[in-house]
Amino acid sequence: MRATAKEAESWSSPTGRKETRSVPTSRTMTPFEKCPVCCGEIIERQVQKLLRGGRHTASITVPAEVCLHCGKRLYSRDVVKRFEEIRTKLARQETEEFQPIGQAFEVR
Numbered sequence: 001m002r003a004t005a006k007e008a009e010s011w012s013s014p015t016g017r018k019e020t021r022s023v024p025t026s027r028t029m030t031p032f033e034k035c036p037v038c039c040g041e042i043i044e045r046q047v048q049k050l051l052r053g054g055r056h057t058a059s060i061t062v063p064a065e066v067c068l069h070c071g072k073r074l075y076s077r078d079v080v081k082r083f084e085e086i087r088t089k090l091a092r093q094e095t096e097e098f099q100p101i102g103q104a105f106e107v108r
């Protein structure tokens, strides 16, 4: 008789009570194992993201899960929240805490 995956995740404690192993919580990124777009393999890496708010642009390097096949980037909820904060600050010209790296130009 072979053990199913479900049986492998639980065992009997010394008291005879069945206990279920808790899922490790070290993984804080997106819950995707595969790319939701193309089912490609996903790896975690640092990526540079450009954010625009009003007339300003800001660059930030954040951890993301990147699809090796189609390049789709998946961000954690905290990172997306950070993007929104930065976009709002840019739109309100609250850029004191940001480091200037150069000028942005429009080509006509």
Ligand SMILES: [Zn+2]
Pocket: 035, 036, 037, 038, 039, 040, 067, 068, 069, 070, 071, 072
């Ligand atoms: Zn993909």
